[in-house]
Amino acid sequence: MPATRHTQPSSPETELAAERAHLDRARAELARMREHTLSLQADGGDAIAGEALAHTLWLRARALQDDPRTTLFFGRIDTDAPETLYIGRRHVSDEGGDPVVVDWRAGVSTAFYRASPTEPMGLRRRRRFGVEAGRITAFEDEELQGAPADDRLAATGSSALLAREIERPRIGPMRDIVATIQPEQDEIVRSDVATTICVQGAPGTGKTAVGLHRAAWLLYAFRDRLARSGVLVVGPNRAFLEHVGAVLPSLGEVTVRHTTVEELAAHGTVRAHDIPEVARLKGEARMAEVLREAVWSRVRPATEALVVPRGAHRWRVPAYEVQDILDELRSRGVRYAAARAMLPQRLAHAVLVAMERAGDSPDDTVQDSVARSAAVKAYVKAVWPELTPQVVLHHVLSTGEGLADDQRVMVWDKPSRTPGRARWSVADLALLDELADVVERTPSLGHVVLDEAQDLSPMQLRAVGRRASTGSLTVLGDIAQGTTPWATGSWEESLHHLGKDLGADGVHLEVLDRGFRVPAAVIEYAARLLPHMAPGLGAPRSVRSNPGRLDVVVVGDAVAGAVEAARSASEHEGSVGVIVPDAWVGRVGDALGAAGLEHEVLDGEHAEERILPLHLVPATVAKGLEFDQVVVVEPASIAAAEPDERTGLRRLYVVLTRAVTGLTVVHADPLPAPLAAP
């Protein structure tokens, strides 16, 4: 059934009034839907089912809440059918069940995002609405068929409403982009659930936005499957997760967990810091083999017969027979703990065979009781000991067992006496996770969105990949923004470590190159660094119509200069990020405070509220974030804080590309050479 028949009123004013009336109607229908949900009785069969149902109803009622700050729809399509559909963040239907607003994720909404005059996809017209404070203030039409070419908004990007959305100042955390998803982004968002997509994209090309919208679309299109198996978003640090964390809830998806890779593999508390060389070695994929061997070598050879006393008899299974059992279990390809769990029954079976050989006819219960006997338990403990990841890694890092010569630098100088007291590093967490998976299979989720993936070591990639072993992944990143000593040089390699080989069925690499964040003046400046630290990778083509403002200011005192720049940046609308070398946070914070500039310090460990517009950001925390106005303080020190020149320039590239409108670079020391000279 068509949602609304559209008749063509005569003037734009009447038309606007008709659209507002449709919005009123949609709001009334939504209120009716919500009341209906609230009136449903949560009467389950038992208390637990009742509670679960009540929770589901509560979630549904919450999702049906009207947000007065926005409208229930942002677009409209008129089709050849002819029918008119309103596209919004959620589905609204009338009492008869006919759609009043269609969810942006529904199949019929695809044309809203992808239709063009050359490929109208059955649309006559696309309409976008201008919205202010929950009211429709304007609309803009694209005639997709029949109209003379000049009258058409030829390509997406030439729409004034779209441009306004892209140009808007950034305030507070990241917002959804449902009203303006671009065709190339939409293709990624709506890729099948079985597909793993890796997106390489320069700063601000919408990778994070696309990944989050893909998660929302998958949860809509494959709700049953993914509600059971789960969807996870993995990002670089807490400040980033706070920045992006509101997007999925604003799209009605409140069940998606957001985590960092360290939290994902949290088998211990991080209390030590590795030097880069050690962290790099620990992150190499060859550690997987070392650890696998470290676990399986704990299975001892059967040197003694198994002897099980029962009544007057002592039943014997010779060592070579036990060895056959051990060999068979090892060759089954199951996890260490699963094979161990099978061993008592296998041994008991061998005892039963011995009994039968002696003329006994034991019944079924005998095998179970032998399997549970003290003799079998003790034997299993001796040949196939119970293991924890911590015990095994403590052993490897204390003794160096199984390590190649060049890997021995990772052996602890002063090992702790017990695994419980070990001081684990971030890289160790990935090793512990690997071990945990050798011992016991890690359950897989339905889909994992991995952001800033270029920074993960092979071992960290394996930790993420095993959480999508039976599911799929959206892998987002930019090789030019890799700032860890183990950052990837090729997506092919990263995908391999994630367990999704490029070229295999359903694994794709996509490139996004239209920049929605950084204005042209700023991107041109930052792109000076590219040939020096990521040759072959291009800068984004900025689609911002605002060319942006770039000021490079030489000062006598960089801290005082930072305060001055922060003050003038704060005079503009929108957020301000003052990005400083990590070691300067205290100094610059004090100076901002002394100048009466109230600010929040962003920190990778903790989620910040980001209520104030002015933020003080350590350079290593800036990745993935954006601010309307950015002040970058002393680039030479930001670069010099990294272990090598390439990483230093990459860090600089990351911080210079956080600006939406204006960038001020404040320096007292000379700029790094690639930045100084065009």
Ligand SMILES: Nc1ncnc2c1ncn2[C@@H]1O[C@H](COP(=O)(O)OP(=O)(O)OP(=O)(O)O)[C@@H](O)[C@H]1O
């Ligand atoms: N289609 C779009 N319409 C409007 N805004 C968009 C669109 N795509 C992206 N943006 C905006 O552009 C900005 C940059 O997007 P995002 O942070 O996802 O980029 P990114 O590629 O992940 O960047 P980085 O590599 O720097 O982390 C965000 O403010 C996002 O909302």
